[in-house]
Amino acid sequence: MSVMVxxxxxxxSHGPVTPxxxxxxxxxxxxxxxxxxxxxxxxxxxxxxxxxxxxxxVGYVANMLTSWAGPDSIKRLRVRFVAxxxxxxxxxxxxxxxxxxxxxxGTLAECDxxxxxxxxxxxxxxxxxxxxxxxxxxx
Amino acid sequence: xxxxxxxxxxxxxxxxxxxxxxxHWENYLLTEAxxxxxFPSAYAHPSFLFHAPLAAVGxxxxxxxxxxxxxxxxxxxxxxxxxxIFRTLKEGVQYQAQGQILSVExxxxxxxxxxxxxxxxxxxxxxxxxxxxxxxxxxxLRTESGPRRRSN
Numbered sequence: 001m002s003v004m005v006x007x008x009x010x011x012x013s014h015g016p017v018t019p020x021x022x023x024x025x026x027x028x029x030x031x032x033x034x035x036x037x038x039x040x041x042x043x044x045x046x047x048x049x050x051x052x053x054x055x056x057x058v059g060y061v062a063n064m065l066t067s068w069a070g071p072d073s074i075k076r077l078r079v080r081f082v083a084x085x086x087x088x089x090x091x092x093x094x095x096x097x098x099x100x101x102x103x104x105x106g107t108l109a110e111c112d113x114x115x116x117x118x119x120x121x122x123x124x125x126x127x128x129x130x131x132x133x134x135x136x137x138x139x
Numbered sequence: 140x141x142x143x144x145x146x147x148x149x150x151x152x153x154x155x156x157x158x159x160x161x162x163h164w165e166n167y168l169l170t171e172a173x174x175x176x177x178f179p180s181a182y183a184h185p186s187f188l189f190h191a192p193l194a195a196v197g198x199x200x201x202x203x204x205x206x207x208x209x210x211x212x213x214x215x216x217x218x219x220x221x222x223x224i225f226r227t228l229k230e231g232v233q234y235q236a237q238g239q240i241l242s243v244e245x246x247x248x249x250x251x252x253x254x255x256x257x258x259x260x261x262x263x264x265x266x267x268x269x270x271x272x273x274x275x276x277x278x279x280l281r282t283e284s285g286p287r288r289r290s291n
Contacts, residue, residue, distance in 0.1 A: 014174045025172040028165055029190055031200055033212040054217035055189040059173035062185035071178040072227040074185050081217045 001069065003109050003132050007097040012064030015090025015118065017052050022087065025053050052085035057123055061113050064093040069130050075108065079126030083117070090118035095128065107132040140281045141208040143245045146255050149207065152240045154261065159195035160233045161187055183228040189220065191228065192261035192273045195236030207257050207279050218256055218276035226270045234263040234270060241274070245281075252282035 023037045031053065040048045058079055065074050085091055095113040102108070109130045115123040161183045170177055170184045183191070193203075200212075209215050228234070238261030247253050260274040 021172045021174065024168060028169050028172065029200075033200070033215070035213050054220070055186045056173055058189070058220055059169075059175060059184065059186040063173055063175040066178070066185070067176055071180055071182040074222075074224055074227075076221075076223050077185065077188075078219070078221045080219045 001132055001134055003097055003100060003107070005097055005100055009064060009068050009095035009097070009111060009113075012060060012067060012093040013090065014060055014063075014092075016088045017056075017085055017091065019050050019087050022050055022052055022056070025056050029053065029055065049086040049088065052087070052089075054081055057081070057085055057091075057115055060091055061093045061095075061115055061124070061126070061128075064095060064113070065111075065128055065130055069109075069132060073131045073133075074128060075105075075131055076129040077113075077126065078128075079113070079124045081124050083121050083123050085115075085117055085123055091123065092116050092118075098127075100132075105131060140253070141255075143243075143255070146208065146243045146245070146257075149240045149243055149257070152206075154196035154198060154236070154238045154259075157195045157197045157236050158233050159191050159236060159263070161191060161228060161230050163230045166230050181230045183230060185222065185224070187228050188222040188224070188271055188273045189275065191234065192236055192238060192263060192271075195234060195263060196238055196261060203277075207255070207277070209279050210281065214280040216251075216278045216280070218278045220276075221274040223272040223274075224270075225268075225272075228263070228271060232265060234265060236261055236263050238262060251278065251280055254281055255279045 026036045035051045093115050095111045097109050097111050099110040109132050111128045113128050114125045166183050241258040241260050244256045256276050256278055258276045262269050262272045
């Protein structure tokens with residue numbers, strides 16, 4: 001794969017986010033927090049919606065990265081959460097290559113990554129270091 | 140509100156040592172939950188960097204909430220994750236875990252009010268050394284500031 005600084009990682013989209021997938025994740029994680037599987041009867045319409053787990057939101061970004069560079073390509077992933085994803089949302093993970101370096105393991109691409117909700121809200125932002133196999137060393 | 144001095148006593152707290160093996164079924168189901176691609180390999184989905192370290196040290200969410208004085212389950216939210224992957228986790232491998240609480244800091248935000256940012260680091264190792272290190276920051280909200288429906 002040939003990678004250059006400024007390359008955009010193919011966007012990974014998913015939606016709508018469903019209560020069934022949240023419930024599945026809650027069971028796997030043994031996460032007892034009801035916000036992930038029980039609709040609330042209090043508050044506004046949005047606050048009554050079930051809220052997606054943080055590891056799922058990061059998982060969408062990881063899916064984008066592994067779809068692009070392979071299942072063993074992620075060497076580091078750092079994210080900061082800034083907003084929630086709710087049931088019914090569509091989400092879109094995106095990223096851009098900001099630097100390329102070589103080390104003993106081969107070529108590494110540093111990337112800025114983010115996840116946004118369908119209304120444009122930024123959900124998380126971060127950086128990733130990705131091993132690039134067979135890079136033609138474009139800079 | 141729990142005194143910050145009491146929270147800071149948690150710094151250096153070492154989680155119980157433990158081990159964890161990612162089974163194929165849970166890798167398949169977790170990947171399914173993320174709507175991710177099922178690769179024809181034994182590599183675990185990256186989101187196991189959240190789940191496997193906690194499962195390995197044997198702490199339930201509730202035990203962590205109790206340790207950090209969470210006011211309720213929905214007064215906890217994710218802050219930051221920093222996942223270092225020296226080798227990709229695989230199904231069927233027994234990983235040994237060790238970890239500790241690195242820092243506790245009390246902060247205040249416009250939306251969240253007062254909260255404690257607790258940073259945990261847990262490493263998973265195999266026979267040849269450290270495989271991954273997960274450094275996760277969880278936020279424990281300390282004041283009522285409207286509806287608290289947050290994700291962890």
